[in-house]
Amino acid sequence: MNRSELERVARAMVVKGRGILAADESSSTIKKRFDGIKLESTEEHRRTYREMLFTAAGAQEWISGVILYDETIRQKTRDGTPFPAYLAQHDMIPGIKVDTGAKPLAAFAGETITEGLDGLRERLLEYHKLGARFAKWRAVIDIAESIPTRFAIAANAHALARYAALCQETQIVPIVEPEVLMDGGHSIERCEEVTDQVLREVFYQLQLHGIYLEGMVLKPNMVISGKKLRTAPVPNRSQRQQCAASSATYRRRCPGSPFSRAGSRRRRRRCTCR
Secondary structure, three states, rough: OOOOHHHHHHHHHHHOOEEEEEEOOHHHHHHHHHHHHOOOOOOOHHHHHHHHHHHOOOHHHHEEEEEEEEHHHHHOOOOOHHHHHHHHHHOOOEEOOOOOOOOOOOOOOEEEOOOOOOOOOHHHHHHHHHHOOEEEEEEEEEOOOOOOOHHHHHHHHHHHHHHHHHHHHOOEEEEEEEEEOOOOOOHHHHHHHHHHHHHHHHHHHHHHOOHHHHEEEEEEEOOOOOOOOOOOOOOOOHHHHHHHHHHHHOOOOOOOOEEOOOOHHOOOOOOOOO
């Protein structure tokens, strides 16, 4: 493991003023988008769409890295340049989504476990050869009356740490994404409680697995009340509680912690903790 190179890439990913573009939609997901504009979801149409994003004028000024899908990392621009090579040439770091999605967790109704560890070492080696320098794995934690359970949190944290270890072994920076969902009717206090539990377990597992924290990027959820909660939270309260939840667990050795801009209006405030 080349720690200095992992840290260099991780810091470049979260440089101030730039963000990471998620272009890792699966074929089924992007088909839904194309259906909305009555466009057939062919391989060429998907390639053209991605090329339009990557080659937009000034893209490199605002984008530090791009998360690709398995199909996309193998595609090329019209002039024959592989997408990863084009991105690297324009100071945008190529990345790859490697998990295979959240599946029902056996014996734990309503909870999920993110899969994709089988064969991951070999896939990462191939992705590195194709140009990927960081990867993404998303664990999903839902909040309801009797969940999440300690086991579900521990199982997902363990999978995140195993993924991170395999990434760093193959000289790829892992984005560690434990996401507590904003669905449901939970309060912001309940979200803060669960987020704190999740982050503590994630960092415990990362430590057990010997992860070099300076060579990874943490991508946590925003601390926010559930979509179905009728009482709206006090303005700016979510930011204050996010800082409290993160600082209690976040070891400050990670180069940065980007948040998603997707979601409700309350989640559209771009925030990167450094």
